[in-house]
Amino acid sequence: MLILNTLIWGIVSGIVSSGIIYVLVFKIKPTVEVGNKIAKSYEDGKIIYRIKIINKSRFAIFNLKYSLHYCNAQTDGIVQIREIEPFKKPLFFVSSACKKDMNDKHAVRISYLIDDGFEFCEGAYLKFTLIATHGFTNTSTYIEKKFDKDSIIEGRFETGNSLKVLEN
Known part of the structure; x- marks a missing residue:
């Protein structure tokens, strides 16, 4: 027995x-949200494009890897891809959403400086990819977003948990 x-x-x-x-x-x-719009602003004669991400996880996210590509689909089906480098040093860490004293450090904007001659051709789009690792379980998530010409709005992102772009 x-x-x-x-x-x-x-x-x-x-x-x-x-x-x-x-x-x-x-x-x-990781529960990460990426905005559906890109905020376009002018600073010191430069055009800066910003994508906002929000960490909605109860733990921080680490090992952030993100990229922005300009993709132009040709008539023959071939897509030309050009990587756009971030304007500032890459982020590797985003705080958790549950710490209220962190002054919204769980919501970040990633900036890209795109030259003045940048034009959207027919069939062109921007593709943003993000990989993040959960701080507690060490599991990863992958997010991919496509932005067309209508997704770019002149203005700035609202602060905090909002993904809304305040137009100029």
């Missing part, structure tokens, strides 16, 4: 621990 009890408890504890590991590895991922 003792052996049977030990065997049953071993099976139950194995199932419970497997369930906990499953939740940690596959269900808890």
Whole structure:
């Protein structure tokens, strides 16, 4: 009887621990939101494009890798791609959303300086990709957003958790 009890408890504890590991590895991922618009502004004679991301996770996100590409689809189906470098040094860390004393450091704007001759051709779009790692579970998420010409608005992002662009 003792052996049977030990065997049953071993099976139950194995199932419970497997369930906990499953939740940690596959269900808890970074919750990151990327705005649907790009804010365009003029500073010191330069045109700056900003994309806003918000970390809605209860933990910080690390190992941020992001990129912006100008993609131009040709009539023959080939897409020409040109990478646009960030205006400032890359971010590697974004605070968690649950710390109210962090002054909205969970919401960041990523800036890109795009030269004055930049024009959207027919079939062209900007593609933003983001990879982030959850601070507690070490799981990653991948986000990809496409922006067409109508997605670019002259103005600035509202502060805080808003992804709204305040037009000039």
